[in-house]
Amino acid sequence: MSRTIIRGGTVVSAKEVIAADVVFKAGQIVEVAPAADVGPQDTIIDATGLLVLPGIIDAHTHIQLDTGIYKTADDWLVGSRTAAAGGVTTVIDFATQFPGQTFDEAVDNRLAEAQPSIVDYALHCMVTEFPIGAEPSLQTLIDRGLPSLKIYTTYRPNYYLDDATILRLMAESARIGGLVIVHAENDAMVSEATGHLVQTGRTGWQFHAQARPALAEQEAVNRILFLSEAANAPVYIVHCTTGRSIELVAEAARNGQPAWCETCPQYLLFDERVYAGGHPEHYILQPPIRPEGEPEKVWKLVENGAVSVISTDSCDYTLQQKREFTEFTKTPGGLPGIETLLPLVYTYGVDAGRIELTDLCRMLAENPARLFGLASRKGFLAPGSDADIVLYDPEPEKVVDHADLHYLSGYSPYDGMKVKGEVKLTLSRGEVVYKDGQITADAGRGRFVPGSPFEVPDLISE
Numbered sequence: 443m444s445r446t447i448i449r450g451g452t453v454v455s456a457k458e459v460i461a462a463d464v465v466f467k468a469g470q471i472v473e474v475a476p477a478a479d480v481g482p483q484d485t486i487i488d489a490t491g492l493l494v495l496p497g498i499i500d501a502h503t504h505i506q507l508d509t510g511i512y513k514t515a516d517d518w519l520v521g522s523r524t525a526a527a528g529g530v531t532t533v534i535d536f537a538t539q540f541p542g543q544t545f546d547e548a549v550d551n552r553l554a555e556a557q558p559s560i561v562d563y564a565l566h567c568m569v570t571e572f573p574i575g576a577e578p579s580l581q582t583l584i585d586r587g588l589p590s591l592k593i594y595t596t597y598r599p600n601y602y603l604d605d606a607t608i609l610r611l612m613a614e615s616a617r618i619g620g621l622v623i624v625h626a627e628n629d630a631m632v633s634e635a636t637g638h639l640v641q642t643g644r645t646g647w648q649f650h651a652q653a654r655p656a657l658a659e660q661e662a663v664n665r666i667l668f669l670s671e672a673a674n675a676p677v678y679i680v681h682c683t684t685g686r687s688i689e690l691v692a693e694a695a696r697n698g699q700p701a702w703c704e705t706c707p708q709y710l711l712f713d714e715r716v717y718a719g720g721h722p723e724h725y726i727l728q729p730p731i732r733p734e735g736e737p738e739k740v741w742k743l744v745e746n747g748a749v750s751v752i753s754t755d756s757c758d759y760t761l762q763q764k765r766e767f768t769e770f771t772k773t774p775g776g777l778p779g780i781e782t783l784l785p786l787v788y789t790y791g792v793d794a795g796r797i798e799l800t801d802l803c804r805m806l807a808e809n810p811a812r813l814f815g816l817a818s819r820k821g822f823l824a825p826g827s828d829a830d831i832v833l834y835d836p837e838p839e840k841v842v843d844h845a846d847l848h849y850l851s852g853y854s855p856y857d858g859m860k861v862k863g864e865v866k867l868t869l870s871r872g873e874v875v876y877k878d879g880q881i882t883a884d885a886g887r888g889r890f891v892p893g894s895p896f897e898v899p900d901l902i903s904e
């Protein structure tokens with residue numbers, strides 16, 4: 443089989459940025475080297491002037507999400523198209539264990555739904571019940587390649603787990619090679635704050651952030667770190683929104699605890715003035731956007747390596763869904779984000795001089811691959827890895843316009859923001875899935891990528 447050579451680009455890893463060619467064959471990378479030999483049968487992709495990155499891994503997405511109350515407008519074809527167009531070649535989404543379901547049923551249902559995807563996907567499992575005696579059932583998830591177990595400390599009655607259940611799950615998860623990943627907000631603080639707002643008639647969208655205070659997040663992060671220390675279990679906190687939350691995780695990690703965290707672009711780029719603006723409903727999500735000054739604190743922790751992953755928590759609700767009710771308590775929470783992840787982190791991180799290209803590669807590709815058991819195939823431009831590659835042109839200056847994006851939402855929270863650069867080409871296992879503004883892949887070509895059991899990764903941090 444003939445080889446393809448991506449020639450003349452600037453190849454980025456978490457360690458270095460070098461001028462090199464990337465050679466792949468039969469969907470796998472065979473060589474990364476300066477001036478690779480070219481044979482007569484070889485296909486050349488000219489990457490002059492372009493950055494050559496491993497395909498981005500969005501470690502936290504909610505494609506085709508059905509909460510039981512709301513259903514996002516997208517399906518897996520739509521959601522995976524937004525990924526391909528954004529240089530994201532692997533999404534890590536969720537299989538939800540709805541009450542009464544076995545883990546096998548949860549995984550089977552989600553794999554069936556994900557079948558139309560055009561990019562590869564891995565899954566976390568949302569564990570919603572784990573009574574005494576359920577311990578043996580957890581092995582199913584490890585065996586089926588879902589080593590990461592998502593839990594919630596809030597959202598009664600559907601998702602909430604109490605501390606005893608969390609301890610039980612953490613202990614068993616640690617024993618068999620799982621990683622517990624946590625949506626951390628103190629449920630009592632959220633329900634009290636919400637109740638107070640409702641009782642005093644302050645239910646408009648602009649009050650959303652007040653219902654979910656930063657302290658609620660910080661308390662839950664702190665408690666989860668103690669519980670995971672007690673259970674001797676590795677833990678990963680999703681979507682940290684405040685400096686204090688991330689510092690708690692970093693402090694635990696410095697003390698030798700296997701603890702990591704992620705943040706998302708929306709918490710780096712917006713503050714709560716969005717709720718006083720013209721479209722507060724666009725920014726209803728949990729946790730909410732934080733007060734002025736907080737994004738700067740989160741950026742500093744991204745810059746110093748305390749944040750392991752930047753993911754999106756993408757959720758493609760339409761404007762119609764967002765506006766159906768005027769009460770923040772009824773408006774579905776979530777923002778579309780997969781397609782803008784790479785351009786935003788490049789623009790406001792790398793181009794703004796806050797982080798290096800190596801840092802971008804670390805947080806958007808290598809670390810999620812290592813943490814979620816995908817590193818043998820995904821996240822690296824290395825021989826033997828899948829040829830998941832994105833070519834990024836760092837020069838063009840554009841303005842985000844939802845009309846250019848592939849969501850069904852009808853808006854982007856980033857509408858009107860400047861971005862530097864654009865995705866030119868996305869390759870998934872060596873196949874072009876996006877090129878110069880066009881999706882070039884058919885439904886169903888994406889594959890489930892099982893994650894290996896969790897091992898404490900050797901993360902690169904600055």
Ligand SMILES: [Zn+2]
Binds near residue numbers: 504755
């Ligand atoms: Zn989420």
